[in-house]
Amino acid sequence: MIAALCGGVGGAKLVRGLYRSVPPETLSVIVNTADDVEMWGLRVSPDLDTVMYTLAGLAQIGAGWGIEGDTFQALGMLRTYGAPSWFHAGDRDLGTDIYRTWRLESGASLTAVTDEMRKALGVRAAIIPMTDQPVATRLHAEEGWIDFQEYFVHRRHQVSVDGIRYDGAETASPASGIIQVLQAADAVVIVNSNPVLSILPILAVPDIREALQQASGARVAVSPMIGTGSVAGPAGDLMGLVGQAATSAGVAALYAGLIDGIVISERDCRQRAAIEALGIAVLVTDTLMRDEADKDRLARETLDFARSLR
Amino acid sequence: MIAALCGGVGGAKLVRGLYRSVPPETLSVIVNTADDVEMWGLRVSPDLDTVMYTLAGLAQIGAGWGIEGDTFQALGMLRTYGAPSWFHAGDRDLGTDIYRTWRLESGASLTAVTDEMRKALGVRAAIIPMTDQPVATRLHAEEGWIDFQEYFVHRRHQVSVDGIRYDGAETASPASGIIQVLQAADAVVIVNSNPVLSILPILAVPDIREALQQASGARVAVSPMIGTGSVAGPAGDLMGLVGQAATSAGVAALYAGLIDGIVISERDCRQRAAIEALGIAVLVTDTLMRDEADKDRLARETLDFARSLR
Numbered sequence: 305m306i307a308a309l310c311g312g313v314g315g316a317k318l319v320r321g322l323y324r325s326v327p328p329e330t331l332s333v334i335v336n337t338a339d340d341v342e343m344w345g346l347r348v349s350p351d352l353d354t355v356m357y358t359l360a361g362l363a364q365i366g367a368g369w370g371i372e373g374d375t376f377q378a379l380g381m382l383r384t385y386g387a388p389s390w391f392h393a394g395d396r397d398l399g400t401d402i403y404r405t406w407r408l409e410s411g412a413s414l415t416a417v418t419d420e421m422r423k424a425l426g427v428r429a430a431i432i433p434m435t436d437q438p439v440a441t442r443l444h445a446e447e448g449w450i451d452f453q454e455y456f457v458h459r460r461h462q463v464s465v466d467g468i469r470y471d472g473a474e475t476a477s478p479a480s481g482i483i484q485v486l487q488a489a490d491a492v493v494i495v496n497s498n499p500v501l502s503i504l505p506i507l508a509v510p511d512i513r514e515a516l517q518q519a520s521g522a523r524v525a526v527s528p529m530i531g532t533g534s535v536a537g538p539a540g541d542l543m544g545l546v547g548q549a550a551t552s553a554g555v556a557a558l559y560a561g562l563i564d565g566i567v568i569s570e571r572d573c574r575q576r577a578a579i580e581a582l583g584i585a586v587l588v589t590d591t592l593m594r595d596e597a598d599k600d601r602l603a604r605e606t607l608d609f610a611r612s613l614r
Numbered sequence: 615m616i617a618a619l620c621g622g623v624g625g626a627k628l629v630r631g632l633y634r635s636v637p638p639e640t641l642s643v644i645v646n647t648a649d650d651v652e653m654w655g656l657r658v659s660p661d662l663d664t665v666m667y668t669l670a671g672l673a674q675i676g677a678g679w680g681i682e683g684d685t686f687q688a689l690g691m692l693r694t695y696g697a698p699s700w701f702h703a704g705d706r707d708l709g710t711d712i713y714r715t716w717r718l719e720s721g722a723s724l725t726a727v728t729d730e731m732r733k734a735l736g737v738r739a740a741i742i743p744m745t746d747q748p749v750a751t752r753l754h755a756e757e758g759w760i761d762f763q764e765y766f767v768h769r770r771h772q773v774s775v776d777g778i779r780y781d782g783a784e785t786a787s788p789a790s791g792i793i794q795v796l797q798a799a800d801a802v803v804i805v806n807s808n809p810v811l812s813i814l815p816i817l818a819v820p821d822i823r824e825a826l827q828q829a830s831g832a833r834v835a836v837s838p839m840i841g842t843g844s845v846a847g848p849a850g851d852l853m854g855l856v857g858q859a860a861t862s863a864g865v866a867a868l869y870a871g872l873i874d875g876i877v878i879s880e881r882d883c884r885q886r887a888a889i890e891a892l893g894i895a896v897l898v899t900d901t902l903m904r905d906e907a908d909k910d911r912l913a914r915e916t917l918d919f920a921r922s923l924r
Contacts, residue, residue, distance in 0.1 A: 344712050344713065344716040345712070345715055345716035345719050345720075346712065346716075374687065375685055375687050375705065377684065377685050377687075377704070377705035377706045377709065378688060378705045378706060378708045378709035378712065379709065380706065380709065381706045381707075381709025381710055381713070382709050382712060382713055384709075384734050384735065385709075385710075385713045385730065385731055385734045386730070386734060387713055387716070394687070395685065395687035395688045395705040395708075396687045396688060396690065396691045397691075398688045398705075398708065398712070399687065399688035399689065399690065399691025399692050399694075399695075400691055400695075402654050402655070402656065402688065402692060402708070402712075403654065403691070403692055403695045403697055405655055406654040406655035406656075406697070409655050410655075420695065420696070421695055424694050424695045424696060425694065
């Protein structure tokens with residue numbers, strides 16, 4: 305059994321590699337929901353959908369969201385009516401949002417709806433939201449606290465922020481199955497998602513953090529940092545908010561006590577000693593995923609590394 | 615000022631003719647909402663949308679619903695997820711439904727949302743739902759009472775029914791503006807929508823019926839019947855449910871006390887005497903609308919007829 309903790313786009317690439325590297329039924333992906341947002345009354349779960357679409361082979365190539373070849377007819381009408389249209393949801397993607405919202409309003413849990421949808425799309429790995437309860441990442445900008453999607457999508461993370469919080473996480477319970485998955489896993493992989501925006505919200509749920517601390521399987525992270533920045537997105541800029549350097553060593557320090565090992569880029573091999581001083585084993589390899597073969601290779605190397613740590 | 619009472623497709627054709635025959639700002643279309651339905655948690659108002667799309671020049675040509683050239687990507691996803699997909703909502707159409715549902719949940723009235731949308735689509739006539747409160751047409755079939763969309767769309771009105779009711783109509787209030795429109799109108803036109811499914815639900819709202827009874831303008835209906843059946847749809851089959859023949863004379867009898875005149879087909883000229891015996895004036899003309907010119911001609915003839923009755 306393999307468990308993965310994951311956010312959106314960057315991490316989904318590695319999850320796709322994991323999915324192809326093990327019997328898919330043995331993989332459980334625990335996904336950040338603190339980016340979830342209500343748009344036009346619909347419940348949008350960007351990270352859950354990115355993981356689901358990626359594993360179903362539907363994800364838009366080269367983008368961090370949406371379905372390849374999707375159309376934007378409904379969004380065009382919403383724009384005509386004067387509704388906010390900065391959140392670019394395609395028509396098929398809206399089908400997902402409509403279904404999820406409808407099922408949630410009918411009393412289904414987010415966990416149950418997600419499971420229904422991933423099965424309908426032929427995804428054989430479990431995809432589990434971190435919690436069925438509302439958790440919301442908020443960032444502090446000059447004008448005050450703003451919602452995640454406002455920061456990330458609407459302003460394209462081009463606004464200066466000096467604080468972050470995960471509203472609701474402290475009192476949230478893990479979704480059904482998560483604790484069992486973490487206890488049973490031979491390896492837990494914290495994939496290369498944005499540590500501050502995607503992984504910390506998951507770890508901010510107390511019972512998930514505790515289960516990870518006590519997990520008997522090997523716990524390894526894959527660093528999204530190469531040099532002093534992330535491969536893509538604003539991960540680098542945000543590490544300062546949690547008191548860490550925007551480096552793989554910073555990521556290792558952030559996860560200290562929760563991981564046994566970390567996979568870092570060859571370009572960061574000089575950070576090995578500093579990380580090992582934290583009691584964290586290091587695998588140095590090529591962490592850039594340019595193509596499908598890279599995803600599979602990095603997934604296999606990460607799993608082999610985890611096995612070596614047991 | 616001209617007021618029209620209207621349901622969906624058949625009536626929308628004549629409304630389009632009226633829209634082009636008078637200064638559009640002087641036209642107010644009061645629309646049946648008893649066919650409204652919640653699909654996948656979205657509030658769908660088929661008749662309001664048909665009128666709105668028709669007047670905006672967006673309506674799907676030759677169909678009773680939807681937007682010309684619309685795509686069905688979202689519906690395809692809903693079908694994949696196992697949601698009911700017999701209700702064929704296109705992507706742009708879903709944009710309308712999403713907007714309406716969102717605004718309603720934000721506390722806006724259906725009247726206000728409809729007005730926002732028709733203005734955004736450039737429609738210069740007022741489109742007013744008959745009420746902001748829920749009214750639901752239900753039909754009695756062998757297995758019991760079924761909802762209108764179940765009867766009309768899902769089963770394509772191929773099920774035998776022996777009863778009809780308009781749940782909620784008796785206690786519903788007219789939407790804001792309707793009473794004033796009916797009082798101020800020089801002519802009130804009950805268009806050639808299905809009398810039992812589209813017009814009677816409007817007339818089942820007590821204050822609307824009373825305002826029509828007391829209207830000082832000329833009140834004329836256009837019969838949807840030609841011979842012993844309607845031009846399209848199940849209007850003929852349903853007249854028996856309300857104790858009337860499936861003829862223009864039956865329609866006239868149904869509206870007796872609420873209309874001063876009725877427009878009937880040349881093919882039904884023999885019914886003139888029977889209708890006039892009810893105290894209802896008759897205009898005999900070609901009531902079949904094959905093309906845009908027919909819609910304009912019938913609209914002008916209907917308005918001239920109404921003027922002649924004042």
